[in-house]
Amino acid sequence: xxxxxxxxxxxxxxxxxxxxxxxxxxxxxxxxxxxxxxxxxxxxxxxxxxxxxxxxxxxxxxxxxxxxxxxxxxxxxxxxxxxxxxxxxxxxxxxxxxxxxxxxxxxxxxxxxxxxxxxxxxxxxxxxxxxxxxxxxxxxxxxxxxxxxxxxx
Amino acid sequence: xxxxxxxxxxxxxxxxxxxxxxxxxxxxxxxxxxxxxxxxxxxxxxxxxxxxxxxxxxxxxxxxxxxxxxxxxxxxxxxxxxxxxxxxxxxxxxxxxxxxxxxxxxxxxxxxxxxxxxxxxxxxxxxxxxxxxxxxxxxxxxxxxxxxxxxxxxxxxxxxxxxxxxxxxxxxxxxxxxxxxxxxxxxxxxxxxxxxxxxxxxxxxxxxxxxxxxxxxxxxxxxxxxxxxxxxxxxxxxxxxxxxxxxxxxxxxxxxxxxxxxxxxxxxxxxxxxxxxxxxxxxxxxxxxxxxxxxxxxxxxxxxxxxxxxxxxxxxxxxxxxxxxxxxxxxxxxxxxxxxxxxxxxxxxxxxxxxxxxxxxxxxxxxxxxxxxxxxxxxxxxxxxxxxxxxxxxxxxxxxxxxxxxxxxxxxxxxxxxxxxxxxxxxxxxxxxxxxxxxxxxxxxxxxxxxxxxxxxxxxxxxxxxxxxxxxxxxxxxxxxxxxxxxxxxxxxxxxxxxxxxxxxxxxxxxxxxxxxxxxxxxxxxxxxxxxxxxxxxxxxxxxxx
Ligand SMILES: [Zn+2]
Numbered sequence: 001x002x003x004x005x006x007x008x009x010x011x012x013x014x015x016x017x018x019x020x021x022x023x024x025x026x027x028x029x030x031x032x033x034x035x036x037x038x039x040x041x042x043x044x045x046x047x048x049x050x051x052x053x054x055x056x057x058x059x060x061x062x063x064x065x066x067x068x069x070x071x072x073x074x075x076x077x078x079x080x081x082x083x084x085x086x087x088x089x090x091x092x093x094x095x096x097x098x099x100x101x102x103x104x105x106x107x108x109x110x111x112x113x114x115x116x117x118x119x120x121x122x123x124x125x126x127x128x129x130x131x132x133x134x135x136x137x138x139x140x141x142x143x144x145x146x147x148x149x150x151x152x153x
Numbered sequence: 154x155x156x157x158x159x160x161x162x163x164x165x166x167x168x169x170x171x172x173x174x175x176x177x178x179x180x181x182x183x184x185x186x187x188x189x190x191x192x193x194x195x196x197x198x199x200x201x202x203x204x205x206x207x208x209x210x211x212x213x214x215x216x217x218x219x220x221x222x223x224x225x226x227x228x229x230x231x232x233x234x235x236x237x238x239x240x241x242x243x244x245x246x247x248x249x250x251x252x253x254x255x256x257x258x259x260x261x262x263x264x265x266x267x268x269x270x271x272x273x274x275x276x277x278x279x280x281x282x283x284x285x286x287x288x289x290x291x292x293x294x295x296x297x298x299x300x301x302x303x304x305x306x307x308x309x310x311x312x313x314x315x316x317x318x319x320x321x322x323x324x325x326x327x328x329x330x331x332x333x334x335x336x337x338x339x340x341x342x343x344x345x346x347x348x349x350x351x352x353x354x355x356x357x358x359x360x361x362x363x364x365x366x367x368x369x370x371x372x373x374x375x376x377x378x379x380x381x382x383x384x385x386x387x388x389x390x391x392x393x394x395x396x397x398x399x400x401x402x403x404x405x406x407x408x409x410x411x412x413x414x415x416x417x418x419x420x421x422x423x424x425x426x427x428x429x430x431x432x433x434x435x436x437x438x439x440x441x442x443x444x445x446x447x448x449x450x451x452x453x454x455x456x457x458x459x460x461x462x463x464x465x466x467x468x469x470x471x472x473x474x475x476x477x478x479x480x481x482x483x484x485x486x487x488x489x490x491x492x493x494x495x496x497x498x499x500x501x502x503x504x505x506x507x508x509x510x511x512x513x514x515x516x517x518x519x520x521x522x523x524x525x526x527x528x529x530x531x532x533x534x535x536x537x538x539x540x541x542x543x544x545x546x547x548x549x550x551x552x553x554x555x556x557x558x559x560x561x562x563x564x565x566x567x568x569x570x571x572x573x574x575x576x577x578x579x580x581x582x583x584x585x586x587x588x589x590x591x592x593x594x595x596x597x598x599x600x601x602x603x604x605x606x607x608x609x610x611x612x613x614x615x616x617x618x619x620x621x622x623x624x625x626x627x628x629x630x631x632x633x634x635x636x637x638x639x640x641x642x643x644x645x646x647x648x649x650x651x652x653x654x655x656x657x658x659x660x661x662x663x664x665x666x667x668x669x670x671x672x673x674x675x676x677x678x679x680x681x682x683x684x685x686x687x688x689x690x691x692x693x694x695x696x697x698x699x
Contacts, residue, residue: 070490072298117500118269121233124240126254133250142249143360146300149350 062087219419219457221450222427223385224377227392228370229402230346230410231274237345237369238265238308238499245408249349249362257367259303264498267292271369272315272502274401275343276512278371279316281395281519282338288504290315292343292496300361301348309372311493314342315502321375322521323391327535329383336388337376343502344370371401377416377427382446386439389413394520398544406437417446418465419453428453428465433479435471445472449479523547536564539572545582552589558596566592570610574617586620587613594623603627605634608680636683638690641674644682645691648673659695667695 064084068075075083126132138145236243239256255263279286293311319338325331348366352359373392379385393404393411404411413436418428433449436442449470456464470479518526523541528534540550546567553563571592575582595616599609604627612626627633635641648670649656659666667688674687 070296070492116503117266118272119240119266121235121268121270122240123235123242125252126241129251129253132253132255132258132260138358140360142251143351143362144250145358146350146361147359148352148357149300149359 062091218422219450219454220422221380221417221419221446221453222377223379223381223446224416225375225379225385225388226414226416227373227375227389228346228412229278229373229392229396229404231271231369231371232400232402232410233268233270233274233369235268236367237268237271237343238367239263241367243364243368245410247364249360249364252364253366257303258363259305259366265308265496267499267502268369271343272504273512274369274399275315275341275371276504276509277399277401277516278373278396279319279341280509280513280516281399282316282319282321282341282373284316284319284338284341286316286504286509287313287502288506289313290502290504292499292502293493294496295344295491295493297491299347299350300359301350301363301366303348303363303366307345307347308496308499309344309493310342314340315504316341321388321391321395323387324524324534324538325383325387326538331534334384334387336378336384339374339376341371341373344372346370382443382450385415385446386443389442390439391520394542394544398517398519400517406439412436413442415442415446417449417453419450419457421457428462429467431465431467431479432469433472434469434482435473437474441472441474444477445479448472448477452479530560532560532564536568539568540564543582549582549589549592553592553596556590556593558593559600562596562600563592566596566613570613571617574614585617587616588620591616591621591623598623598627602636602683603634604632605680605682605684607684608632608634611680631679632681634683635678635681636686638686641678641682641686642690642694644674644677645670645687645694648677649694656695667691670695 062084064075064080064087067087068080133139136144234242236257239254241252241254241257243252256265276286290310290313292308294306295309295311296306298305317340319341320335321338322333322335324333346365346368348361348363350359350361375388379388389411393406396402396404396411402410406412415433415436416430417433418430420426420428431449431453433445436445453465456462466484468484469482471482472478473480520541524537527537527540532540539546541547550563550567553567554560571582571585571587574580575585578585592613595609595613598604599606604612612623612632615621615626616623652670652673655666655669659670670691671684671688674691675682675684678687
């Protein structure tokens with residue numbers, strides 16, 4: 001099992017980037033968000049592989065076109081060339097976790113076992129809805145407008 | 154194209170993704186919900202009386218050599234006040250996009266907090282379905298891209314669902330041959346609903362309403378234990394009864410609070426492995442479930458018989474209510490890859506034995522228990538199924554017999570005149586003015602001879618429409634039955650004296666006229682004469698040699 005650790009780190013990255021986005025919602029975060037999302041996909045794919053292999057297997061190089069598809073991102077051949085080594089680098093970094101000996105460790109279904117954080121079923125109105133709706137780029141009262149959704153076939 | 158588009162919307166990363174992005178498992182289902190919702194007839198109240206179609210008769214003929222295997226996935230929307238992971242209220246039919254917040258709109262940085270009611274309801278349903286509960290379960294993220302899913306993933310449960318390995322018991326309606334069935338339940342898990350995607354008629358865009366995003370659902374997966382459309386429809390009807398009895402959902406199919414997707418395959422009888430499985434969606438009523446499955450079975454068996462079984466492919470088909478057939482929605486290109494992983498923003502779900510026992514002890518009497526109890530009271534299966542179908546009707550019946558009413562008579566009144574009145578007036582049993590107390594009183598008054606059955610009926614309608622008490626109405630309207638022979642004899646004499654012509658005809662052999670005389674006497678008594686006494690005295694007088 002090394003997949004839990006992998007997941008955790010992956011999540012940390014994802015959450016981190018989300019938080020950053022919140023703080024700086026302008027141009028400089030574009031690349032960051034793009035990359036982190038792409039990496040997330042890479043790591044999810046890797047995690048799956050790891051799970052199906054035995055402990056301490058080597059991590060295979062990511063399949064860039066497939067990752068791009070699952071992340072809904074189109075890449076030019078130049079971009080594939082540019083990103084491939086970078087993503088490989090990060091995947092290798094996570095791959096180091098495979099060295100941890102977990103033979104004697106009970107698999108955990110969750111990372112934190114602190115327990116419950118529940119709330120009562122009591123309604124509360126979010127007060128800043130107007131600002132939130134105003135931030136929707138394409139809104140036509142009362143709906144959010146999106147490009148027409150078509151069946152793939 | 155995606156990359157440039159994506160860059161364009163980055164600064165508002167919670168917002169949705171461009172078109173042409175690939176449909177995912179539930180996509181078209183939700184899309185189609187809207188267009189079909191308007192044309193659905195209200196089957197609900199009459200359920201589960203399904204009509205036998207000519208199609209299913211044809212089915213009997215062609216499927217002698219084949220067996221259908223049917224499994225059902227059901228989504229039940231929970232009747233919590235608030236959503237699963239945020240405090241937004243959910244009310245069906247609210248103005249679009251009014252009950253939303255950063256959590257259910259998937260804004261960056263917003264964190265989900267689980268509604269304790271969701272766990273409670275899941276445990277209730279898990280116990281009612283005789284499942285094993287996971288003392289330790291977790292949430293996972295199911296990733297897919299669709300405009301009604303603001304986060305880009307659905308919070309669900311993947312490999313450790315809250316409940317597994319149960320079963321559900323039901324009785325098939327007598328008109329379909331009856332019979333008791335037990336169907337296996339594979340699992341029950343908690344998840345959140347997506348928003349609603351609406352397709353405008355002509356425009357080049359679609360519309361999204363996120364009020365439903367984040368509303369709690371329980372997904373119930375059955376074992377592939379059903380063999381006919383009727384069995385599948387009855388399974389769904391029993392699930393609806395169960396969630397209503399438990400109070401965890403309104404189970405309303407028209408509003409989409411109970412949604413069924415069925416998997417159908419056929420195989421030659423005797424073959425162990427399953428045939429190719431076809432998924433059918435867009436089933437908005439129990440009768441649609443039954444008819445869609447029977448259609449799908451005939452379609453597949455026909456392909457088998459024509460040597461074209463390779464034409465049966467793994468696909469999702471939609472039930473077309475207008476055309477009464479299933480049509481291809483999309484073919485499966487390998488299994489969808491949802492890239493599940495544990496939801497890092499939510500802690501594990503821990504159930505204590507004390508908590509579970511507390512809920513088990515507070516479970517109401519469930520439909521199956523009710524049916525068995527009614528059966529033991531000596532009621533017919535038809536009565537049993539009718540009375541236990543609706544929890545309010547069952548409660549009304551139970552309250553009536555608790556007041557001492559005769560079981561069979563109470564059942565007859567409820568299933569006869571009361572049910573007919575409710576149907577005509579489109580009222581539920583809770584909306585009529587008659588109380589169980591007064592129904593019991595009415596039954597006792599007839600049984601004890603205070604009033605005749607005919608007058609009882611008249612009083613019943615008055616009680617249902619206006620309320621009041623049986624005793625009050627009897628006194629007010631002077632309705633006490635006349636059982637005094639002398640008084641009845643006086644009336645008989647009067648009627649005979651006033652109808653000499655008819656008397657002559659009667660005595661001339663036209664004995665059918667007895668009915669005429671009886672009617673006249675009853676009329677004179679304002680319906681209060683005891684019919685037995687009346688007829689006895691009348692016959693004596695008519696046949697007496699004058
Ligand atoms: Zn919310």
